[in-house]
Amino acid sequence: MNKTDRMLAIVLELQRKGTLRAEDLAATFETSTRTIYRDIQALSESGVPILGAPGWGYSLMEGYFLPPVSFTAEEAVALLVGTDFVEKKFDSAYGQRARGARGKIEAILPDGVRKDAERARSAIRLIADEETGAGPEEKRRLEALRGAILEGRKVRFRYSAGMAGPGGGGRQSVRVVSPYGLVLTQGFWMLVGYCELRREIRHFRLSRMDELTTLEERFRLPDGFDMQGYAAPDDRNVRVRLLADPGLADRLKEKGTFYMESVEEREDGLLVTCRVRRPEELLGWILGWGADVVVLEPESLRERIREEIEKWRRRY
Template sequence: MNKTDRLLAIVLELQRKGVLRAEDMAAKFETSTRTIYRDIQALSEAGVPIVGAPGLGYSLMEGYFLPPVSFTAGEAVALMIGTDFVEHKFDSDYRTKAQSAREKIEAILPESVSQETNRVRTTIRLLVTGETYNSGREKEGLEALRRAILDKRKVRFHYSKNIPGADGNRHSVRDVAPYGLVFAQGSWILVAYCDLRQELRHFRLSRMSDLTLLEDSFTFPTDFNLQDHKPADDRRVLVRVQVHPDIADKVKGAGSFFMTQMEDHEEGLMATFHVRQPEELLHWVLGWGADVVVLEPESLRNRVREEAAKMLKGY
């Protein structure tokens, strides 16, 4: 990073973070503390009102805002793709805001950058899959849950969950304190403290219905940080399957949320999975027909035999 870019980046960081030490800025911009001191001096001489407090760091004088900055074609494309994603995957409120933001970005781009941005965007496509009933249900609940999180209000909803090996789905009513929303594996997931289970749980928005905002408020735990949160991995059951060479590439391309390892062998692809219950892979295995054979555990091999026998009776 050259000096001009670094000076601009320093102002942006101060505007964003509030107070920063010279040591922190030196680490971020991969330079020396002495260089940061010189940069701060250069910015002050250029009229940027930077205030230094011994033992605390540097900050911008209250009320100072950096004038509008320009974007490179790559930065503009990144922002445009971001607005496309928000428009497709968030609720109607943010969809409108994403459209407005895109229009403002397009309006301030110089002609040369705008042309390059449009050229690059024609080579990139955001595929939005799963435009189904579930997707619509997710979007309906997303706005209500966002507001509940910001207002620190509990919510109630009916939750439907498929239990492998059971007949049909299990339904329950949950009262939860919503802590955050995560977009993973193409689906929105609510991270919340469940009153029924008395612990932190994860709920797919696609499985929720009758969502209601409650009057009860809650307080975020001081030790909870959504960005650092990692759900406990309870997928402890090992499943190994053998894939016929003719479809090995298809299986690799399709993948699976539960797949943890793939190895090529002469007799075919050996795939390893970790699941909570073996039945979670039943439909995946059956979907590939005779080209996928379960090696272990025996319980899953038996379930495949049972389902195959039922299918044979149907024909």
């Protein structure tokens, strides 16, 4: 980054974050504090009202605001693809705002940059939820949960554990939850919140919810809870071992499961090791491979596979 770009970036960083020390700026822009001191002096001499003192940090004088800056084609593509993602993966309210933001971004781009951005963006396609199996109902749940989180209200819903394989229904229960946050992982939206039934923080897939209702009762986040830094405890204590056909090696890498820990090549095939809370969590995934994947252990899962195969035999 040259000096001119760095000085502009310093002003934007101060405008965005408030007071920053020279050490903070030096770490951000990967340069020395001496260089930051010189940049701050040059900015002050050019008329940018920067306040600061040794040991305290630098900030912009209250009321000073840098006008909008121009975007490169690459920056414009990043922003426009971001609005595409929000429109397709978030609820309708955010989708509408994403479309509005996209229009504003395109309106301020010079013709040359806009055309370059359009060419690059046309080569990137995001598959909509409807095309991947998730319907508009999940987006309505997402919007309702987002509102409940912002308002600090509890929610109630009927939840399916989703444990059963083909021909069966998952266990259902009614949950009252204090919603802490939403996570998009592996293409699925998950709710993180305190479950009053289980009396602990649990995760719920939105696609398995039904009869979602926002309650009048309010909740407060636990002291010190940080959704961005939250990491769920790993309670997958059951080991499942599978033997897969060697020809599945590439497909296992592409279509593996969250529960898969390792794939080891052996003379008789691929030894796949998974860790789960309950063996039934892998039932549908295993059945999807047909006879190319055999369960070695636990025996309870082998028996469950036999039961499902017998159901299939009777139906066909």
